[in-house]
Amino acid sequence: MEHPYIPNAVPEVKASMLAATGAADIEEFYADIPESLRLRRPLDLPPPLRGEAELVRHVGGLLDRNTSTRDALSFLGGGCYAHHVPAVCDEVNSRSEFLTAYAGEPYEDHGRFQALWEYQSLMGELLEMDVVNVPVYDGFQATATALRMAARITGRGRVALATPIDPDLRSKLDDYLKGAVTLGGPVDGDDLAAVYIGYPTFLGVVDPRIPSHVEAAHAAGGLAVVGCDPIGLGVLAPPSSFGADIVCGDIQSLGMHPQYGGGHAGFIATRDEERFVEEFPSRLFGLVPTTVDGEYGFGDVAYERTSFARREQGKEWVGTAAALWGITAGVYLALMGPTGMRELGEGLMARCRHLKDLLAGIDGIEIPDAGLPHLKEFVVTFTGRTVAEVNAALRERGIFGGHDLSEDFPHLGRSALYCVTELHTKADLDRLAAELKEVLA
Amino acid sequence: MTGEIAPKPPLRRYHAARWDEPLLFELSQPGQRGILPPALEPGLAADAADELPAALRRERPAALPELAQNAVLRHYLRLSQENLGADLNIDIGQGTCTMKYSPKVNDRLVAGHKLAALHPRQDDETAQGVLEILWRLERMLAEISGMDRVSLQPGAGSAAIWTNVAMIRAYHESRGEGHRDQVITTIFSHPSNAACAKTAGYEVITLYPDADGYPDLDALKAAVSDRTAALLITNPEDTGIFNPRIAEFVEAVHAVGGLACYDQANANGVLGITRARDAGFDLCHFNLHKTFSTPHACGGPAAGACGVSAELVPFLPRPTVEFDGERYFLDDDRPESVGKVRPFTGVAPNLVRAYSWIASLGAEGLREVAEIAVLNNNYLMTQMLKIRGISAPYAKGRRRIEQVRYSWEELAEETGVHSEDLGHRAADYGVHYWTSHHPYVVPEPATLEPTESYSKRDLDEYVAIMNAVAEEAYADPETVRTAPHRSSVHLNKEETLDDAGAWAVTWRAYRRKNAER
Numbered sequence: 001m002e003h004p005y006i007p008n009a010v011p012e013v014k015a016s017m018l019a020a021t022g023a024a025d026i027e028e029f030y031a032d033i034p035e036s037l038r039l040r041r042p043l044d045l046p047p048p049l050r051g052e053a054e055l056v057r058h059v060g061g062l063l064d065r066n067t068s069t070r071d072a073l074s075f076l077g078g079g080c081y082a083h084h085v086p087a088v089c090d091e092v093n094s095r096s097e098f099l100t101a102y103a104g105e106p107y108e109d110h111g112r113f114q115a116l117w118e119y120q121s122l123m124g125e126l127l128e129m130d131v132v133n134v135p136v137y138d139g140f141q142a143t144a145t146a147l148r149m150a151a152r153i154t155g156r157g158r159v160a161l162a163t164p165i166d167p168d169l170r171s172k173l174d175d176y177l178k179g180a181v182t183l184g185g186p187v188d189g190d191d192l193a194a195v196y197i198g199y200p201t202f203l204g205v206v207d208p209r210i211p212s213h214v215e216a217a218h219a220a221g222g223l224a225v226v227g228c229d230p231i232g233l234g235v236l237a238p239p240s241s242f243g244a245d246i247v248c249g250d251i252q253s254l255g256m257h258p259q260y261g262g263g264h265a266g267f268i269a270t271r272d273e274e275r276f277v278e279e280f281p282s283r284l285f286g287l288v289p290t291t292v293d294g295e296y297g298f299g300d301v302a303y304e305r306t307s308f309a310r311r312e313q314g315k316e317w318v319g320t321a322a323a324l325w326g327i328t329a330g331v332y333l334a335l336m337g338p339t340g341m342r343e344l345g346e347g348l349m350a351r352c353r354h355l356k357d358l359l360a361g362i363d364g365i366e367i368p369d370a371g372l373p374h375l376k377e378f379v380v381t382f383t384g385r386t387v388a389e390v391n392a393a394l395r396e397r398g399i400f401g402g403h404d405l406s407e408d409f410p411h412l413g414r415s416a417l418y419c420v421t422e423l424h425t426k427a428d429l430d431r432l433a434a435e436l437k438e439v440l441a
Numbered sequence: 442m443t444g445e446i447a448p449k450p451p452l453r454r455y456h457a458a459r460w461d462e463p464l465l466f467e468l469s470q471p472g473q474r475g476i477l478p479p480a481l482e483p484g485l486a487a488d489a490a491d492e493l494p495a496a497l498r499r500e501r502p503a504a505l506p507e508l509a510q511n512a513v514l515r516h517y518l519r520l521s522q523e524n525l526g527a528d529l530n531i532d533i534g535q536g537t538c539t540m541k542y543s544p545k546v547n548d549r550l551v552a553g554h555k556l557a558a559l560h561p562r563q564d565d566e567t568a569q570g571v572l573e574i575l576w577r578l579e580r581m582l583a584e585i586s587g588m589d590r591v592s593l594q595p596g597a598g599s600a601a602i603w604t605n606v607a608m609i610r611a612y613h614e615s616r617g618e619g620h621r622d623q624v625i626t627t628i629f630s631h632p633s634n635a636a637c638a639k640t641a642g643y644e645v646i647t648l649y650p651d652a653d654g655y656p657d658l659d660a661l662k663a664a665v666s667d668r669t670a671a672l673l674i675t676n677p678e679d680t681g682i683f684n685p686r687i688a689e690f691v692e693a694v695h696a697v698g699g700l701a702c703y704d705q706a707n708a709n710g711v712l713g714i715t716r717a718r719d720a721g722f723d724l725c726h727f728n729l730h731k732t733f734s735t736p737h738a739c740g741g742p743a744a745g746a747c748g749v750s751a752e753l754v755p756f757l758p759r760p761t762v763e764f765d766g767e768r769y770f771l772d773d774d775r776p777e778s779v780g781k782v783r784p785f786t787g788v789a790p791n792l793v794r795a796y797s798w799i800a801s802l803g804a805e806g807l808r809e810v811a812e813i814a815v816l817n818n819n820y821l822m823t824q825m826l827k828i829r830g831i832s833a834p835y836a837k838g839r840r841r842i843e844q845v846r847y848s849w850e851e852l853a854e855e856t857g858v859h860s861e862d863l864g865h866r867a868a869d870y871g872v873h874y875w876t877s878h879h880p881y882v883v884p885e886p887a888t889l890e891p892t893e894s895y896s897k898r899d900l901d902e903y904v905a906i907m908n909a910v911a912e913e914a915y916a917d918p919e920t921v922r923t924a925p926h927r928s929s930v931h932l933n934k935e936e937t938l939d940d941a942g943a944w945a946v947t948w949r950a951y952r953r954k955n956a957e958r
Contacts, residue, residue, distance in 0.1 A: 005541075005544065005734075005810075006893045029840045031839075031840060032682070032685045033715050036688070037688065039714060039716055042713070047803055064570065068556075068557075069554075076562045088517075090552075091514065096526045097521040097526040097528075099738055100529075101527065102535055104535075104873045108525040108871075111520035114462070114464075115520045115524075117947075121465075121466065121947040122465070124946075129947075132946065137596035137600055137783055141596070175782075176607075179642040211496050236497060241496075258560045264596075288933050288934055289933075291923075297930050303938070307635070308632060308878065311645075316640045317599055319602075321743075324739050337474060339502070342502060347479060353485075373492040426484055
């Protein structure tokens with residue numbers, strides 16, 4: 001069968017290659033597989049769509065049945081965000097050289113090493129921390145590993161949670177930390193490895209008490225692990241400024257499309273101390289000289305930490321994760337620069353404030369944390385209708401309402417998490433308020 | 442002047458792009474802008490950030506570089522040119538990683554807003570297209586592995602291994618057998634099998650190969666006990682040798698109440714030939730960026746898939762994708778689930794790419810993929826073994842499945858040139874070459890895996906390059922040892938990478954540590 005993806009399927013080629021190997025047929029290569037394990041029937045799969053046009057019609061047709069956040073006016077957030085993606089980000093990450101490379105050496109893949117080292121460096125400036133890893137899979141993995149790192153560094157086994165967290169993150173932590181770290185309890189005690197603080201919290205609040213949680217953890221001899229969305233750090237103080245020891249989170253906001261959850265990548269940052277660095281499971285690229293004076297080379301810092309080097313003797317485990325999104329986040333920060341990040345943060349807070357004010361004035365809506373600062377997300381409580389009812393009505397009007405919190409945060413009542421981005425115009429926000437007023441009337 | 446310029450030699454006169462590209466920070470010009478965020482419209486409060494308490498308000502701007510847009514673009518395009526992607530080379534030197542062709546049409550399919558701008562918290566009614574693709578992909582992978590259900594949530598291969606270990610742990614705990622505290626793996630299985638098991642709290646027992654290169658069945662039988670939680674094993678292992686007694690391995694573990702978990706990182710050569718479930722495995726995983734063609738992306742995003750038998754289904758990560766005959770939906774109500782291993786439902790664009798790749802090939806095509814990959818591998822081995830100083834340890838005279846772990850031991854002894862040096866020199870010809878995972882059980886290793894993607898002409902060229910490099914190791918070892926010569930940069934001086942006082946993970950650390958010098 002001559003398929004465009006299989007050049008040597010051409011019968012003459014196949015025959016000449018078989019002859020070179022001295023094999024009578026391809027079956028001979030499978031001689032080690034016992035007959036009892038052989039599948040002697042064709043796989044039961046749909047008939048192939050070998051032509052590219054037919055494939056596009058089929059797959060594209062299925063995807064066209066989705067209603068995207070471009071088709072609707074969306075206020076969804078909760079860990080995945082539809083920020084603007086600069087064209088240069090997409091241009092760079094769709095380059096063949098980056099998209100299709102893998103694990104080349106620092107020589108044939110010099111570009112990948114430099115771009116990822118620069119990503120680490122750009123994040124380092126945003127966070128004002130000296131060590132940032134090559135991305136892990138996502139913010140959940142980064143958080144889980146950051147907490148295990150804190151436990152290894154302190155030799156203690158409990159992490160206190162100072163702020164409400166994403167129930168899905170909690171689920172990840174419960175399983176990943178099992179047997180190594182327990183979660184909960186006070187920010188105190190000689191068993192306290194760390195306090196974990198969301199900045200902003202999962203419910204969108206920039207909690208003024210955060211520095212005091214950091215102080216309390218330090219007073220108990222523990223570390224402060226701060227989870228943050230770096231998109232806000234043009235206006236929010238870097239967590240290191242109020243004493244965070246480990247900062248972690250997701251970089252999806254920095255130049256990745258939402259992609260139904262496919263745009264995630266996690267970062268972990270620490271101070272440049274050996275006791276921290278030696279506990280990273282992830283790759284850490286470092287700048288080195290080469291045999292030519294003035295040339296920059298790059299390699300792996302403290303590689304012996306990793307499971308690549310020492311299997312189960314390494315720290316946790318490392319594998320293919322989300323490097324291309326690290327490169328992309330680097331492009332994003334390089335484009336934004338210090339002024340862009342500040343303006344973006346101010347713009348998010350301004351839109352968030354405007355929507356809070358609008359919604360607070362609608363009968364049937366309360367904003368429980370109205371008095372606290374929010375970056376881009378906040379809780380909206382409906383005093384009459386359920387969130388499901390409100391969202392169904394909004395959907396009919398081409399709007400995706402906020403993520404329903406009613407089941408996961410029952411003490412908040414009928415509440416939803418609303419998210420704004422810099423892409424929302426004032427008219428968009430006014431439209432949401434007008435539609436909500438009608439829906440709730 | 443005639444005669445001074447040599448004619449074109451038989452091998453490519455490759456030279457990597459050498460832009461001597463400065464660091465981004467060195468290109469900064471204060472005041473330049475790369476992109477402007479949307480302006481604040483009248484009526485929006487420009488001073489909203491003043492709500493922040495002083496301690497949480499950024500005092501000084503981040504010391505990010507300031508560059509005009511085309512300066513950023515040019516910098517990264519130059520770096521991209523200093524990177525050798527699979528699209529540009531005969532990428533068969535990263536054996537075990539299945540560097541096959543990633544069809545461009547699949548990249549196009551996932552770039553549109555119908556997937557790229559889809560939010561994972563959208564109501565299922567608005568995501569029926571992607572949910573149907575996930576549902577269909579699960580069924581395809583279930584058929585290919587013989588398993589009952591498949592989770593598409595893990596972010597890549599190692600995350601899939603972790604997910605399987607988590608399910609193994611939950612399964613035993615659910616049966617009151619939490620005392621099982623040992624996991625057995627083999628030295629030629631990926632390091633993450635050992636490392637994930639350890640992270641989950643297991644003691645790791647590693648089996649070494651017998652004289653034929655197979656993991657030692659007697660050693661397994663001596664290792665299993667009522668403490669055994671599972672066997673994590675690859676087949677064919679990274680040597681490319683298929684273990685014909687694999688069903689006996691599975692039986693030995695089952696006999697003591699343990700589970701058998703199949704790392705199918707090397708599945709490409711056995712698609713439609715043999716299946717995990719048919720050998721008795723309880724769990725398995727695929728790397729969709731390997732066998733199922735999604736691009737490797739400099740090391741992710743990738744995608745993993747975990748297949749399980751009916752007994753393990755309750756422990757799958759949540760949510761699962763279900764179909765009630767009319768609509769597709771996410772089922773989060775799974776009380777015995779290990780929970781979330783990643784946000785939302787997985788790396789959706791790569792799941793769509795993998796679906797699209799399988800859809801293009803169908804059953805006959807997948808079988809052709811496997812057969813041609815195996816033909817390519819055995820052809821390549823035949824040709825590589827003609828090169829001076831190389832060998833294929835274990836199972837002498839036997840065929841291999843998907844890749845071969847070679848040894849340059851003889852060449853190293855005769856020339857003092859190491860496998861790693863050969864790789865550096867191969868880079869001068871525009872190809873990539875990898876040694877193998879640590880530890881080097883095979884001395885001076887190299888692992889080649891040609892997949893189905895490369896033509897005979899491609900394979901012949903790769904062999905010619907490796908032959909030239911090996912011959913040069915004998916004739917002029919110094920040139921090989923000091924390679925690369927035609928790369929973007931020269932050999933690293935790596936001493937500082939393990940020196941806490943000097944290593945530099947960021948520009949700010951580099952400047953701090955070098956300020957006094």
